[in-house]
Amino acid sequence: MSPRARPVGPFPDGVDPEAYDRLRRRVLWSLPMGLYLLGTVAGDRRNLMTCNWVTQLATEPKLIGVSVEVGVHSYELLVEGGRFAVALLDREDRALVRKFVKPASDDREARTLNGIPYRDAPVSGAPVPSAAVAFLDCRVEREVPLGSHSLFLGEVLDAGGPEGEGELPVLRMEDTRMSYGG
Numbered sequence: 001m002s003p004r005a006r007p008v009g010p011f012p013d014g015v016d017p018e019a020y021d022r023l024r025r026r027v028l029w030s031l032p033m034g035l036y037l038l039g040t041v042a043g044d045r046r047n048l049m050t051c052n053w054v055t056q057l058a059t060e061p062k063l064i065g066v067s068v069e070v071g072v073h074s075y076e077l078l079v080e081g082g083r084f085a086v087a088l089l090d091r092e093d094r095a096l097v098r099k100f101v102k103p104a105s106d107d108r109e110a111r112t113l114n115g116i117p118y119r120d121a122p123v124s125g126a127p128v129p130s131a132a133v134a135f136l137d138c139r140v141e142r143e144v145p146l147g148s149h150s151l152f153l154g155e156v157l158d159a160g161g162p163e164g165e166g167e168l169p170v171l172r173m174e175d176t177r178m179s180y181g182g
């Protein structure tokens with residue numbers, strides 16, 4: 001993401017806006033986060049997008065939220081298609097997320113996006129990379145406009161992952177040198 005031309009307020013009294021902006025960004029970047037691929041579909045258009053602003057928001061119903069920049073390709077597909085899938089990736093798969101920071105090119109015959117094999121999530125039909133460790137398949141329940149981004153609340157309609165107990169070794173922001181937001 002390109003740095004903003006001017007720091008965004010509000011600012012506490014008496015601070016230097018530039019220095020405060022740097023500190024605030026460092027703190028925001030330090031929030032522990034996962035790193036995911038968001039699959040979207042509308043008609044015959046599909047996309048995968050690298051995203052870290054994903055979290056569970058309620059237990060009954062099972063709701064998750066993804067925050068997506070207004071106007072990007074995935075945003076348009078979310079509004080139009082009303083469904084999405086979140087793919088959790090293996091901790092070693094950091095190369096995958098580098099491939100999806102621009103609209104992806106879909107080869108439907110080969111079932112690849114930017115050359116990465118995918119399958120359709122069971123309910124939404126949104127793309128899930130074949131290499132995903134686990135996924136959540138969702139229907140958009142509501143869009144909450146937030147300014148630069150919109151929070152899409154999704155009800156989890158299906159989930160998939162390996163059998164067994166224990167934490168999955170999934171990719172986190174700290175496994176990469178990437179950052180977003182701040």
Ligand SMILES: Cc1cc2nc3c(=O)[nH]c(=O)nc-3n(C[C@H](O)[C@H](O)[C@H](O)COP(=O)(O)O)c2cc1C
Pocket residue numbers: 001047048049050051052053054067068069072073074075100101102103104149178179180
């Ligand atoms: C590490 C990382 C995390 C990102 N997280 C998000 C995110 O949570 N939400 C978002 O809207 N864009 C996020 N982005 C930016 C999108 O991946 C990028 O803007 C993408 O080009 C927009 O997707 P599009 O393919 O739908 O145009 C992130 C980028 C990086 C590098």
